[in-house]
Amino acid sequence: MTFAYVDEVVAEVAELAQLFVDGGFRLFLVGGIVRDLWLDQPVDADSDIDLTTDARPGDTKAIVADWADAVWTQGERFGTIGCKRGGRAFEITTHRAEAYSSDSRKPTVEFGDDIETDLSRRDFTVNAMAMELPAAALVDPFNGASDLAAKLLRTPLSPTVSFTDDPLRMLRAARFANRYGLVPDAPLLAAATELRGRLAIVSAERVRDELQKLLRADDVRVGVDFLAKTGVVGEVLPGVTADGLDAGAAVGPPWWLRLAGALAPLGLGQQELATQLRSLRCSSDTSRMIRRTIDGAHAITPAEPTDEDIRRWVLAVAPWEAETLRLAAALGTDISPFADRHTALAAAEDLRDDSVPLTGHEIADLLGIKPGPGIGAAVDRLREHRLTHGPLDATTARGLLAD
Numbered sequence: 443m444t445f446a447y448v449d450e451v452v453a454e455v456a457e458l459a460q461l462f463v464d465g466g467f468r469l470f471l472v473g474g475i476v477r478d479l480w481l482d483q484p485v486d487a488d489s490d491i492d493l494t495t496d497a498r499p500g501d502t503k504a505i506v507a508d509w510a511d512a513v514w515t516q517g518e519r520f521g522t523i524g525c526k527r528g529g530r531a532f533e534i535t536t537h538r539a540e541a542y543s544s545d546s547r548k549p550t551v552e553f554g555d556d557i558e559t560d561l562s563r564r565d566f567t568v569n570a571m572a573m574e575l576p577a578a579a580l581v582d583p584f585n586g587a588s589d590l591a592a593k594l595l596r597t598p599l600s601p602t603v604s605f606t607d608d609p610l611r612m613l614r615a616a617r618f619a620n621r622y623g624l625v626p627d628a629p630l631l632a633a634a635t636e637l638r639g640r641l642a643i644v645s646a647e648r649v650r651d652e653l654q655k656l657l658r659a660d661d662v663r664v665g666v667d668f669l670a671k672t673g674v675v676g677e678v679l680p681g682v683t684a685d686g687l688d689a690g691a692a693v694g695p696p697w698w699l700r701l702a703g704a705l706a707p708l709g710l711g712q713q714e715l716a717t718q719l720r721s722l723r724c725s726s727d728t729s730r731m732i733r734r735t736i737d738g739a740h741a742i743t744p745a746e747p748t749d750e751d752i753r754r755w756v757l758a759v760a761p762w763e764a765e766t767l768r769l770a771a772a773l774g775t776d777i778s779p780f781a782d783r784h785t786a787l788a789a790a791e792d793l794r795d796d797s798v799p800l801t802g803h804e805i806a807d808l809l810g811i812k813p814g815p816g817i818g819a820a821v822d823r824l825r826e827h828r829l830t831h832g833p834l835d836a837t838t839a840r841g842l843l844a845d
Contacts, residue, residue, distance in 0.1 A: 445578075446482045451475070452578045454530065455491060459575035461505050467497040469534075470557060470572040470581065477568050480587055481622075490531045494572065496555045499523055502534050520551050538563060558583045562598045565611045566618060570598045595624035601633035609640035612674050613652040620656060620665030634672040641677040646723045649678050653722070657690070657697035666691050680718070681708050693772035698724075699765050702732045703772050706739060734759050738766035744776040752784050753829045756793040791833050798824040799836040800843075808843055 451471065462469040472494040475485060485491070495502060499515075502523040506513055510525035510532075517524065521536035539554035554560055558581075561570040567586040574581055584598040595618060597604040597611075605612055612634045619626055626634075641649065656665045666687040669675040675682050682704050690703035701722075710718065715736070719729040738759035747755075759766045763784070771777050787793060798821055805820045806813060824839050834842075 445479055447484045448479050448573070448578050451479065451485055451491070452576060455493070455532075456576050458506070458509060458527070458532070461509060462495060462497060463576070465497065465501065465505055467495055467501065467505075468557070469493055469495045469497075469575045471575065471578075472535075472561075472572045473564065473569050476571040476573055476580075477586070477590065479573075480571070480590060487529075490533055493532060493534045493575075494537055494557065494560055495534055496537055496557075497534075498536055498553060502536070506532075506534070521553055557581055563607075564598060565604065565608070565614055567596045567598055568618070568622070568624070589624075590622070593622075593624050595619050595626045596630060601630040602637065605633050605637045606640065609637065610644050610648055610652060612638060612641065612672070613649065613656070613678065616665040616668040616674070617652060617656040617659075619668055620659055620662055623664065626668060631668075631672060634668075634674060638672060638674045638677045641674065646721060650722045650724065653678065653701070654697050657700040658695065660695070662691050662700065675704075678722075679704060683707070689769075689772045693769050696765075698728050698731055699735065699769060702735050702739075703769055705732070706736045706769065706773055731762060735762050735766045735769050738762070739770040739773060739775070742767070742770040742775055742777055742780045744779060746779045747783050749783070749787055749832065750830050752780075752787050753793055753832075756784075756788075757796055757829075760794045795833075796825055796828060798828070799834060799839050800824070805843065808840060 455469075455471070459469045470493060471479075471491070473492050475489075475492055478485070497505065499518045499521055503513065503515065503518075506523065506525045510527050512526045514524040517533075517535075521538060523534050525532050525534070537554040537557060537560040539552045539556075539559050557572055557574075561572060561581070561583060564570040567584040567589045569586070570582075570584045571586040572581040573579065580587070584596075589596055595615060615626060615630065615634060618624060656662060659665070666675075669678075670684040670687050675684075675687060679686075686704040686707045689707060690700040693699055693703040705715065705718065712733070715733060716729065719732060724732070738755060741755055741758070756763060767777055767781055767784075770780075784793075800808070802813065802817050802821075805817050809816065809820065811817070820843055824834070824842065827839075827842055828834055
């Protein structure tokens with residue numbers, strides 16, 4: 443790699459780095475930005491720049507006070523001072539030497555003076571690199587650059603220590619292996635398999651967020667293979683098997699459709715599925731999309747459907763007809779007869795339109811009734827005719843109600 447974009451980033455932080463040096467402190471680019479620079483990936487204009495320093499939070503606040511356009515201190519007790527200069531946000535965190543209790547993934551933060559100790563507490567070697575500023579000297583005590591070149595996923599410390607400290611890292615391992623095409627080493631796989639039960643202490647929201655990040659990728663096969671091999675999938679999606687993960691991978695994006703693919707083979711009832719989705723803290727909109735597509739996929743069979751079948755199916759799954767067809771195919775259903783009939787009928791009529799050609803007032807006048815349940819019953823009758831026989835005009839609708 444050429445570090446093609448390092449000079450641009452160093453120039454952007456040079457003045458800030460010099461302020462720290464002048465104050466007797468050290469300042470480092472750290473984490474994902476160093477990894478991406480090593481991979482010759484540019485830094486997005488709206489991305490934060492993460493830095494670490496031996497300066498304590500109070501010292502950092504004093505250094506950036508006159509330099510930054512804005513400063514925020516919500517993370518100060520964890521050692522992080524945020525600031526913005528010229529539209530770019532910076533997060534500057536004091537070196538940490540964290541300690542974890544066995545029943546929580548939230549560390550007891552202890553500030554440190556040593557960059558190597560700080561890097562040792564990070565999740566993976568590829569994220570445990572730093573660049574000291576302003577010289578941009580690479581600090582890589584755990585050989586993250588070599589691991590990137592070798593496509594290897596390892597932890598700086600023992601993976602048993604790493605996953606015991608923060609079980610969410612097991613899900614992050616799946617995501618990073620998938621994103622960068624990394625192969626987890628044997629100790630990491632063994633530790634994830636042994637410690638997967640510790641994911642029980644991680645909040646459902648954090649689990650959901652990590653799953654979303656993984657399932658949003660264009661291709662998720664590497665990540666779901668990790669989840670299956672280690673058994674981690676059973677901790678975050680109870681009952682889901684390798685076959686379900688394969689279905690989720692095959693159906694493609696968006697992320698919620700992949701989740702539907704993983705859950706669909708379980709054959710859960712409505713209440714059971716709702717419970718599963720609530721446990722993942724899925725929003726009501728996401729849950730509705732998943733439920734509708736799963737039900738709609740199960741309704742598709744290789745048998746030749748009638749036009750009425752198509753119309754009722756569309757009203758049940760709209761506007762996710764295409765996604766539902768993809769899900770059914772990923773589950774192994776021969777969707778050709780159904781998809782062909784759907785395409786032909788959609789060209790002839792608006793399948794999502796279940797309105798009737800008469801207003802409530804027109805129906806009341808025609809039947810000589812007052813507004814009330816009778817109007818609703820008449821509308822239901824007309825809609826049933828539309829679903830069974832297709833679009834109807836006002837004349838036909840009046841004739842049906844007059845019978």
